[in-house]
Amino acid sequence: MSEELSLKVQKIYKEVYNKGNLDALDDLIAVDYLRHQPPMKNVQGLAAYKAFISEVRGAYTNFNMVLDEIITAENKTVVRLTLTGKNTGKIPTLRTPPTGREIAMPGCVVSTWDNGKIVEEWVYNDYLGLTYQFGVMPIITGSFE
Numbered sequence: 001m002s003e004e005l006s007l008k009v010q011k012i013y014k015e016v017y018n019k020g021n022l023d024a025l026d027d028l029i030a031v032d033y034l035r036h037q038p039p040m041k042n043v044q045g046l047a048a049y050k051a052f053i054s055e056v057r058g059a060y061t062n063f064n065m066v067l068d069e070i071i072t073a074e075n076k077t078v079v080r081l082t083l084t085g086k087n088t089g090k091i092p093t094l095r096t097p098p099t100g101r102e103i104a105m106p107g108c109v110v111s112t113w114d115n116g117k118i119v120e121e122w123v124y125n126d127y128l129g130l131t132y133q134f135g136v137m138p139i140i141t142g143s144f145e
Helices: 002-018 023-025 044-060 127-134
Strands: 030-036 060-073 076-087 102-114 117-125
Touching: 002 023, 002 044, 002 060, 023 044, 023 102, 030 044, 044 060, 076 117
Parallel strands: 030 117
Antiparallel strands: 060 076, 076 102, 102 117
């Protein structure tokens, strides 16, 4: 089962996020899907998730998701990933105008699967690091010693 889930996760990021094939989600995401991505509002339902992905992809030229690591256990997958691209459009998670800057934002997605489809996800991204890359926040330097 873990190999099957790993392949399904790879399909989501390669086909859907990187290529924009939103129809591929129909076989991978439950109709009543729920996505938690603090500090954003929850995304509820397959249709809302497709709209969300379109917005995110539209915010970047050369949008790409790199899967750094996939961990599977029973009905859970954990993905450590990096989003890269050039910010040329509105970002649904921030209220900043397009910056024209290249970014690399790490994140982590914890997914719960039921009957071969994702029913719920918790997503954590490095939004503070993203704001540094956009030039919105100053870079904090120093030591924690």
